Amino acid sequence: MISVKETSLQFNKKIKIDFSGGALSSDSGLLLYREFDAKTGFSRLIENMLKIKDPVTHTRHTNAKAVIQKVYQHLAGYHTDDExxxxxxxxxFTTILGKKRLASQPTLSRLNQRVDNGTVQSLEAINQAYLDHLFALRFRTQMVLDVDSSNFETFGDQEGSAYNAHYQDMG
Incomplete structure (x- = not known):
């Protein structure tokens, strides 16, 4: 049997992944998103480029950190602020966001109330900067994931059929 050995994540070396049991969470898949985020700089872009008109300086839950929390909540399927x-x-969540406690529903709802056209424009700029960064990446290797290895040969001029070199027929 092949098993994954213990490994640690780049964004936080204290987190160890192994399969020996222990404390469990149904949201552990977010660790992979956080690792991807750390490598591509998405949260960093939000922290640097987000613009929200807010007369109060928040120390515990900044506006940018609250937006990042909302992104991770959506990734995990928690789509309402109430969650x-x-x-x-x-x-x-507390580990990947580096907090002892997440921002509460009222904090996230107050953030929603401060969104204006300038905020929307800054979010559009963040999106464009992130896309530009991702498109500029050049990968040295290529990987093909064949998620369906079955072959169904087609006959005639069926739309979407093409020659499959692996099976040496029209598939």
Whole structure:
């Protein structure tokens, strides 16, 4: 049997991944998103480019950190601000966001109230900067994932059929 050996993540060396049991979380898949985020700089772009008119300086939950929390909540399937209260001390969320406690539903709702046209424009600029960064990456190797290895040969001029070199027929 092949098993994954213990490894650590680049964004936080204290996090170890192994399969020996212990504390469990149904949101551990977010660790991979966080690793991807650390390598591509998405959260960094939000922290540097987000513009929200806010007369108050927040120290515990900055506007940028609250937006990043909302992104991770959406990735995990928690689409409403109300779910932030349930996730307040969830270990995977607090670890990847570097907090002892997440921003609450009222904090996220107040953030929503401060969004204006300038905020939308800054979010569009963040999106464009991120896309530009990703498109500029040049990978040295190529990987093909064949998620369906079955072959169904086609006959005639069926739309979408093409020659399959592996099976040496029209598939």
């Amino acid at each position: 932030a209260d349930e996730l307040g001390k969830e270990p995977v």
